[in-house]
Amino acid sequence: MPLWTLGLVFVLTGIVLSGSGLRMLAGDWEWAQAITTTGRVIVTEWQREDKQNLLRVSYGYQDERGTIYHNMGTLARKLGRLNLEPGANLVVLYKPEDHSQSRLQVELGAGEWKFLLAIGLAELIAGSSLLVISLKRFLVRRAPTEPSCGPG
Numbered sequence: 001m002p003l004w005t006l007g008l009v010f011v012l013t014g015i016v017l018s019g020s021g022l023r024m025l026a027g028d029w030e031w032a033q034a035i036t037t038t039g040r041v042i043v044t045e046w047q048r049e050d051k052q053n054l055l056r057v058s059y060g061y062q063d064e065r066g067t068i069y070h071n072m073g074t075l076a077r078k079l080g081r082l083n084l085e086p087g088a089n090l091v092v093l094y095k096p097e098d099h100s101q102s103r104l105q106v107e108l109g110a111g112e113w114k115f116l117l118a119i120g121l122a123e124l125i126a127g128s129s130l131l132v133i134s135l136k137r138f139l140v141r142r143a144p145t146e147p148s149c150g151p152g
Helices: 003-032 113-142
Strands: 033-050 051-061 068-075 087-097 098-104
Touching: 003 113, 051 087, 051 098, 068 098
Parallel strands: none
Antiparallel strands: 033 051, 033 087, 051 068, 087 098
């Protein structure tokens, strides 16, 4: 495989992984200033959507003024031994200005963006280096050679 092709594959893969990591970071950052409280599971149900099992969790929580709110969260995977029986406690993040935007802490993930961003950046650096080396080799081959002067 030519060196420039390998470099291009690394760069493109790095862009995809870094982009995914940055989107996840932006989602985590959006909720970094949210208020954390404890909520309770109301009901859970499994749904199949796009060949994926999704767990829909209806929950309720109380804000600092004592008002009770209800919302629904979606978990795309089974999270080990997480107790999601009705009445079970959950950590809820909410923004006081818009309670319809509350999230379950387990929906946000555990910082997976760090791994994706690190691998993506490493691939970008490696791919860029391979492209630079390939370009230098190409330019050396294309450079005109000086004619040798005969005896004289």
